[in-house]
Amino acid sequence: MGLIAEFRMASEQLPLVDVAEAVSEATVEFESVQGRPSGAPTFIVRIVGADADPIEAAFADADSVTDYSLLVADGTTRRYRCRPAGDPPTDVELLADNGSIPDRVLVTPNGWEERRWFANREEFDQFRTFCRANDYGLRLDRLVETDERSDGRETDPFGNGDRSRPREMTDAQREALVTAHEMGYFDTPRTATMADVADELGVSSASLSERLRRAQTHLVAEFRRSTGIKPRTN
Incomplete structure (x- = not known):
């Protein structure tokens, strides 16, 4: 566990x-x-x-x-x-x-x-x-x-309850992830910078970075759940 x-x-x-x-x-x-x-x-x-x-x-x-x-x-x-x-x-x-x-x-x-x-x-x-x-x-x-x-x-923070529902990706996080992908932010080499994607979405680079980070964390968590990968212990 x-x-x-x-x-x-x-x-x-x-x-x-x-x-x-x-x-x-x-x-x-x-x-x-x-x-x-x-x-x-x-x-x-x-x-x-x-x-x-x-x-x-x-x-x-x-x-x-x-x-x-x-x-x-x-x-x-x-x-x-x-x-x-x-x-x-x-x-x-x-x-x-x-x-x-x-x-x-x-x-x-x-x-x-x-x-x-x-x-x-x-x-x-x-x-x-x-x-x-x-x-x-x-x-x-x-x-x-x-x-x-x-x-x-x-x-809950005291270890009680069973809500059985992982945190969902928000619409803003999903939009940030898709826009960054479409603009080439994840390409190698990159064809868009963080500032480019932020300008496209009309948000600050700091806000975009936070949305991308949370979206990626959600995707990794979903992948680990679906494939059975456990946390490393050593």
Whole structure:
């Protein structure tokens, strides 16, 4: 029995929260976390919807991250590499031994909004213990249990109830996905940028990025349910 949890971690001490606060008009999201044999991990971060100068200033003034560098810029989307500053969190070995897999981590001025796969309830409780040890306020928004039949039983934040209905893709998300595909945003090489598709839809690049991300997450979740693919446990 696996779990998919959507939750918010509230703390000013979380890495990149000060960056997100400085460029509050932008979307700040983790793309990957690369572990290292020793020392702090390396973060790959995507920022959409802010100009280069305020982003660079936000990184330069940030206390939560260090050693930042620009990897690539594509229209209004910029990707950076950085590392967390300061001492490692308390009981970090609990997180290192945890078999959960982050699916999406959005950084806000108040903390992180995250979607994460857990192999079982024990690993979820272990992750929650880590958050409490570091004074990360954890607010659970959604918890879905997945079983071998690949269906989902959606529960309330306390694990009760059985609503048995996955979250649907919205009309706006579907329109964004189809328009981006038709305009060549997913082609290799791309024939349209994020800004091109956003202009076509009459929305900001940050809004479009959020809609595409949620639409793609929905498609992946549906694919995993239909094919029986479970969350990784190692």
